[in-house]
Amino acid sequence: MINLSNGSDRCWATLTNDVFMSPFLSEEQCGSLLYAIKNQPGNSGNTLDNPNNMHEYGAILHDPDLRAWIDELANTTLRETIQEKFPGMPGHYFSSHHSFITSYSKDANQDLSLHVDASHITLNICLENQAQGADLIFTGTRCRHHVDTLPDDPMTRLTFRAGDAVLHVGNQRHFVTDLESGSRTNLVIWMRLEGAAYDHANPWVVKRCPICQ
Numbered sequence: 001m002i003n004l005s006n007g008s009d010r011c012w013a014t015l016t017n018d019v020f021m022s023p024f025l026s027e028e029q030c031g032s033l034l035y036a037i038k039n040q041p042g043n044s045g046n047t048l049d050n051p052n053n054m055h056e057y058g059a060i061l062h063d064p065d066l067r068a069w070i071d072e073l074a075n076t077t078l079r080e081t082i083q084e085k086f087p088g089m090p091g092h093y094f095s096s097h098h099s100f101i102t103s104y105s106k107d108a109n110q111d112l113s114l115h116v117d118a119s120h121i122t123l124n125i126c127l128e129n130q131a132q133g134a135d136l137i138f139t140g141t142r143c144r145h146h147v148d149t150l151p152d153d154p155m156t157r158l159t160f161r162a163g164d165a166v167l168h169v170g171n172q173r174h175f176v177t178d179l180e181s182g183s184r185t186n187l188v189i190w191m192r193l194e195g196a197a198y199d200h201a202n203p204w205v206v207k208r209c210p211i212c213q
């Protein structure tokens with residue numbers, strides 16, 4: 001599998017509250033990872049299964065080697081970065097993850113509406129991008145009770161380059177703008193802490209909600 005250093009040499013830029021970005025994979029690593037995911041044992045050649053109720057086009061990572069690689073990413077490679085960037089989490093061991101590929105193209109998703117993730121921390125890595133549009137917009141961290149309140153002003157827009165990764169708390173609201181042309185493919189990893197429900201009403205999440213402060 002792809003070898004990643006422990007991340008001390010990466011510089012995660014702060015995009016807004018609870019959202020950090022860094023160049024993460026080389027073009028070659030993006031290609032190998034996408035190939036490995038598309039050719040997971042058991043894939044029937046149709047990778048367009050349904051990873052969750054929002055991304056109609058994508059593929060879930062089910063191969064044990066790929067899943068072990070993600071575990072290492074979450075619990076070793078990114079451990080220090082996550083501890084530093086997201087203080088106050090009720091633990092640092094991610095006992096499970098839901099990981100999937102999501103694709104934007106004229107034959108796949110065209111956009112994605114405003115939502116929060118079923119995760120404590122999300123890692124979103126762009127594997128290829130020749131798209132115009134399909135930008136990722138963050139509208140602010142909110143607890144469950146304030147998830148429908150007004151967006152942060154200004155909102156935060158991210159145009160991915162292949163290899164870029166963004167790391168954010170699950171309750172940082174986001175959506176994807178209309179695709180104008182081309183295609184973009186990302187690997188999205190929803191990391192879940194051991195023994196803590198990913199309930200956006202829990203105290204750790206509420207503490208990050210500006211309306212509750």
Ligand SMILES: [Zn+2]
Nearest residue numbers: 143146209212
């Ligand atoms: Zn709140």
